[in-house]
Amino acid sequence: MNEEGKRELNQDSSRFLTFFIDDEQYGLNISHVKEIIASMNITNVPKTPDYIKGVINLRGAVIPIVDVRLKFGMDERAYDINTAIIINEIDNVSIGFIVDRVEDVLSIKHSELTEPPKFGTNVDTSFIESVAQINENVVMVLNLKKIFEQSELVDISNIEKSENDN
Amino acid sequence: MDDIQEILEDFLIEAFELIEQLDQDLVELESNPEDLELLNSIFRVAHTVKGSSSFLSFDVLTKLTHHMEDVLNKARKGELKITEDVMDVVLESIDMMKTLLHCIRDNGNDTAIGMQLDDIIARLEAVSEGKEIPEEATKSEVVEKSEPEVDTTPEPEVEEASESSDTEDYSSMSDDEVEAEIERLLNEKREETKKKKAIKKEVHQEAPAKADSTVAAPTAAAPTPPAKKQASTLEQTIRVEVNRLDHLMNLIGELVLGKNRLLKIYDDVEERYEGEKFLEELNQVVSAISLVTTDLQIAVMKTRMLPIAKVFNKFPRMVRDLSRELGKGIELKISGEETELDKSIVEEIGDPLVHIIRNSCDHGVEDGDTREALGKNKTGLIELKAYNEGNSIVIEITDDGKGLDADLLRSKAIERGMISEQEADSMSDREAFALIFKPAFSMAAKVTNVSGRGVGMDVVKTNIEKLNGIIEIDSEIGKGTVIKMKIPLTLAIIQALLVGAQEEFYAIPLASVSETVRISLDEIYTVEGRNVLRLRDEVLSLVRLSDIFGVKQVYEPGEHTYVVVIGLAESKLGIIVDTLVGQEETVIKSMGDYLQGIDGIAGATIRGDGGVTLIVDIASLMEMAKGLKVNIRESMQSKAKKKTSPEDYTVLVVDDSKMDRTIMKKSMEPIGLKTIEASNGQEALTMLKSGEHDIDVILIDIEMPRMDGYTLATEIRKYSRYKKLPLIAVTSRTSKADRLRGVESGMTEYITKPYSPEYLENVVRKNTNLIAE
Numbered sequence: 001m002n003e004e005g006k007r008e009l010n011q012d013s014s015r016f017l018t019f020f021i022d023d024e025q026y027g028l029n030i031s032h033v034k035e036i037i038a039s040m041n042i043t044n045v046p047k048t049p050d051y052i053k054g055v056i057n058l059r060g061a062v063i064p065i066v067d068v069r070l071k072f073g074m075d076e077r078a079y080d081i082n083t084a085i086i087i088n089e090i091d092n093v094s095i096g097f098i099v100d101r102v103e104d105v106l107s108i109k110h111s112e113l114t115e116p117p118k119f120g121t122n123v124d125t126s127f128i129e130s131v132a133q134i135n136e137n138v139v140m141v142l143n144l145k146k147i148f149e150q151s152e153l154v155d156i157s158n159i160e161k162s163e164n165d166n
Numbered sequence: 167m168d169d170i171q172e173i174l175e176d177f178l179i180e181a182f183e184l185i186e187q188l189d190q191d192l193v194e195l196e197s198n199p200e201d202l203e204l205l206n207s208i209f210r211v212a213h214t215v216k217g218s219s220s221f222l223s224f225d226v227l228t229k230l231t232h233h234m235e236d237v238l239n240k241a242r243k244g245e246l247k248i249t250e251d252v253m254d255v256v257l258e259s260i261d262m263m264k265t266l267l268h269c270i271r272d273n274g275n276d277t278a279i280g281m282q283l284d285d286i287i288a289r290l291e292a293v294s295e296g297k298e299i300p301e302e303a304t305k306s307e308v309v310e311k312s313e314p315e316v317d318t319t320p321e322p323e324v325e326e327a328s329e330s331s332d333t334e335d336y337s338s339m340s341d342d343e344v345e346a347e348i349e350r351l352l353n354e355k356r357e358e359t360k361k362k363k364a365i366k367k368e369v370h371q372e373a374p375a376k377a378d379s380t381v382a383a384p385t386a387a388a389p390t391p392p393a394k395k396q397a398s399t400l401e402q403t404i405r406v407e408v409n410r411l412d413h414l415m416n417l418i419g420e421l422v423l424g425k426n427r428l429l430k431i432y433d434d435v436e437e438r439y440e441g442e443k444f445l446e447e448l449n450q451v452v453s454a455i456s457l458v459t460t461d462l463q464i465a466v467m468k469t470r471m472l473p474i475a476k477v478f479n480k481f482p483r484m485v486r487d488l489s490r491e492l493g494k495g496i497e498l499k500i501s502g503e504e505t506e507l508d509k510s511i512v513e514e515i516g517d518p519l520v521h522i523i524r525n526s527c528d529h530g531v532e533d534g535d536t537r538e539a540l541g542k543n544k545t546g547l548i549e550l551k552a553y554n555e556g557n558s559i560v561i562e563i564t565d566d567g568k569g570l571d572a573d574l575l576r577s578k579a580i581e582r583g584m585i586s587e588q589e590a591d592s593m594s595d596r597e598a599f600a601l602i603f604k605p606a607f608s609m610a611a612k613v614t615n616v617s618g619r620g621v622g623m624d625v626v627k628t629n630i631e632k633l634n635g636i637i638e639i640d641s642e643i644g645k646g647t648v649i650k651m652k653i654p655l656t657l658a659i660i661q662a663l664l665v666g667a668q669e670e671f672y673a674i675p676l677a678s679v680s681e682t683v684r685i686s687l688d689e690i691y692t693v694e695g696r697n698v699l700r701l702r703d704e705v706l707s708l709v710r711l712s713d714i715f716g717v718k719q720v721y722e723p724g725e726h727t728y729v730v731v732i733g734l735a736e737s738k739l740g741i742i743v744d745t746l747v748g749q750e751e752t753v754i755k756s757m758g759d760y761l762q763g764i765d766g767i768a769g770a771t772i773r774g775d776g777g778v779t780l781i782v783d784i785a786s787l788m789e790m791a792k793g794l795k796v797n798i799r800e801s802m803q804s805k806a807k808k809k810t811s812p813e814d815y816t817v818l819v820v821d822d823s824k825m826d827r828t829i830m831k832k833s834m835e836p837i838g839l840k841t842i843e844a845s846n847g848q849e850a851l852t853m854l855k856s857g858e859h860d861i862d863v864i865l866i867d868i869e870m871p872r873m874d875g876y877t878l879a880t881e882i883r884k885y886s887r888y889k890k891l892p893l894i895a896v897t898s899r900t901s902k903a904d905r906l907r908g909v910e911s912g913m914t915e916y917i918t919k920p921y922s923p924e925y926l927e928n929v930v931r932k933n934t935n936l937i938a939e
Contacts, residue, residue, distance in 0.1 A: 041777060043670075043770070043777060043778040043779065043780065044670055044717075045757070045761065045764060045767065045780060046714075046715030046716055046717065046764070046766070046767070046780075047715065047716065047764055047765050047766065047767075048761070048764060052761070054778075055757055055761070055770055055778050055780075056778060057772045057776055057777065057778045060420055060423065060772065061755075062755045062756070062757050062758070062769075062770040062772070062778055063758070064757060064758060064760045064761045093758055093759050093760055094758065095758075095760055
């Protein structure tokens with residue numbers, strides 16, 4: 001707690017929870033991360049985009065789960081012992097991300113964060129807020145809000161479509 | 167500032183409560199003009215509102231209520247007779263008062279809507295002075311000012327008093343009158359004190375109080391019909407914010423889920439440690455908790471319950487106005503108004519009832535002359551009835567009007583292109599009645615103020631659907647119409663039927679389930695591209711839950727399936743599910759903003775085993791079902807529909823002689839079928855059962871080692887999914903007895919050797935529907 005307080009005070013850096021999808025490392029601002037849980041039974045929700053895997057019961061709350069691999073347009077992979085669900089909370093909305101493997105928490109100086117490259121990765125760059133070079137690795141920091149907004153847009157267009165169908 | 171705000175809020179709450187009672191009282195007053203108790207209470211409302219509004223300086227409202235008070239005060243003192251016309255003015259002024267109060271609530275002042283009061287005040291004054299009401303001159307048989315006919319107030323002096331329109335009429339009173347007035351007020355006061363005392367002593371009889379009041383004031387100008395309604399029980403209430411109750415309800419919901427989970431765990435534990443002593447103790451605790459939870463849930467539910475009278479109360483006034491407007495005599499009879507239901511439902515139920523009652527008044531009840539000609543009572547009767555039925559409340563609206571004409575409805579619907587003639591023919595009367603709920607379907611010949619735009623009944627349908635309610639209409643021409651609405655008591659915690667669609671589970675609100683049936687696939691018919699089931703005398707549309715939700719098909723469909731019959735508002739639908747799991751108490755949980763607005767899903771709930779089950783939204787499910795075009799029977803009867811060319815068909819040739827098999831194979835060649843072989847019955851049966859080949863026809867020799875052809879056919883027919891598989895006996899046994907045995911064992915065709923290859927070819931073609939060109 002004390003240490004955390006100190007780090008909060010340190011305005012030069014932020015802390016990020018990093019995780020892997022394939023060989024690429026991503027980071028999420030720790031202030032939005034509520035908890036990390038092992039993968040569990042997910043109830044499929046019909047009529048949703050592929051990347052929405054369904055919902056889970058987390059101590060009485062129903063939380064939607066998004067498979068980050070599918071969201072980023074990668075192939076689905078069978079879940080294994082390393083597969084984890086990161087529960088994020090933003091604006092009082094909780095959402096879970098399925099990732100291949102959770103790494104650790106990194107403190108990254110703001111000066112180390114740079115603008116994401118416009119191309120050169122196979123990932124839709126609009127979700128990437130910034131990129132940092134840590135040791136030998138490149139960490140891509142995700143913009144959670146962007147991911148949320150984009151999903152919502154998809155949902156709304158789906159709803160409109162089905163309404164037109166009727 | 168805050169103080170004023172608080173006072174304002176209190177004022178509004180109080181005013182709205184008073185007004186609610188007011189409408190009821192006023193209509194009653196009209197039929198009972200001598201009821202002083204009623205008059206007094208009406209007067210008090212106007213007075214209270216006037217007092218508070220002048221304190222809060224709402225000048226427009228003050229002015230209006232002041233004039234109302236004038237009229238009512240006179241009526242109260244017997245100076246004014248309450249006639250229909252007086253009533254019209256008073257009711258109108260009350261409507262304006264309501265509008266002003268709404269305006270205050272919304273805008274914080276009473277000037278925002280710029281209401282013009284001159285006209286109403288002029289009329290109120292006229293009424294108060296007993297003059298003819300301006301612009302309503304034709305109807306003014308009314309108000310004889312000099313001779314108030316309120317025979318229960320035998321005061322001759324009032325004549326003089328009525329001359330002055332001044333409110334401070336005490337000044338103009340003679341000494342005697344003042345005396346009398348004081349005496350009267352004192353009496354009133356005494357009576358009230360007595361009333362209170364009576365309540366305190368919990369004396370539930372009215373009689374003593376009544377007797378006392380009349381004895382105590384025989385000479386004075388006491389109100390002669392003494393206090394009619396003595397409150398016999400004092401309701402002890404506190405006002406609680408709805409938010410708090412909602413929160414409490416949410417907590418109970420969690421508790422119910424916890425209880426479900428506990429019960430499930432107990433079942434598991436019981437299985438594992440059967441016979442252990444601690445199980446008994448555990449059982450006791452679990453049962454006690456489950457019992458208390460249920461009681462608690464009911465208790466909290468009850469705190470949210472309101473008597474339906476809250477909604478019903480506005481209808482006497484409405485029917486009165488309508489009957490004046492339409493020039494028909496209509497009486498409204500209300501019963502069961504003490505029936506309670508959840509607050510959120512009470513709020514939703516008002517509008518549908520308004521529309522139904524309007525409809526009954528406008529289209530249902532005939533005018534007086536027509537009724538007389540038909541030998542009916544001149545005054546039409548509309549009955550509004552509420553009662554409990556299981557976990558639902560039923561509201562019935564009955565009128566004794568002309569009833570619905572099913573044939574006319576059908577032809578109207580065809581005329582408007584809503585249904586085809588074929589559909590109309592297959593429609594039962596009840597289904598035809600349900601047509602009135604279609605949007606823009608009005609039976610009224612002309613659009614009137616009251617109805618005819620074809621919107622009302624659509625509103626009814628939409629609102630009742632929102633509540634997961636069911637509407638039924640019954641009608642007989644010339645006798646009247648009954649509209650029955652069945653609505654669940656509460657929306658927060660619901661009983662649900664858990665069903666399985668392939669590997670996934672869904673919860674269907676039990677309130678919408680009318681029954682479940684097990685049917686065989688043969689009972690499903692296709693009519694104009696729709697899948698239907700004849701269920702008793704009804705034709706029911708069918709959809710598969712897995713088609714609606716696009717669930718992955720995993721299981722082989724069997725010969726039988728389950729149908730859950732759901733009803734919503736006026737329509738019914740059969741949903742085919744793969745399994746029925748059971749009934750469970752579910753608490754609807756939102757899936758959050760992120761997953762909102764998914765078609766067909768109302769929310770999620772947590773199962774006893776901790777998993778999440780999605781709750782089906784019946785209304786949107788029915789919408790989705792309309793757009794589905796899947797031939798259930800075909801898609802469920804193996805994969806026959808995919809077979810278009812002869813190569814898709816497989817023939818199994820069963821014969822112990824290799825040569826015979828080759829001959830048969832050769833005869834199949836012109837058709838181009840795929841053939842597979844088996845050398846005896848046993849082998850053939852194993853091949854069939856393995857499911858490796860999708861076999862369409864079997865050619866069977868009778869004489870075979872290990873298992874002969876008859877036995878094979880009998881064995882095959884034991885499997886329900888092979889009931890229809892063509893079995894063709896190809897044999898040298900030609901006797902009649904052999905043929906008979908072949909039929910008995912289940913052979914479809916019997917071909918005797920020797921045969922021409924063309925003949926065999928034709929028989930196979932016939933049985934596979936591959937007709938030669």
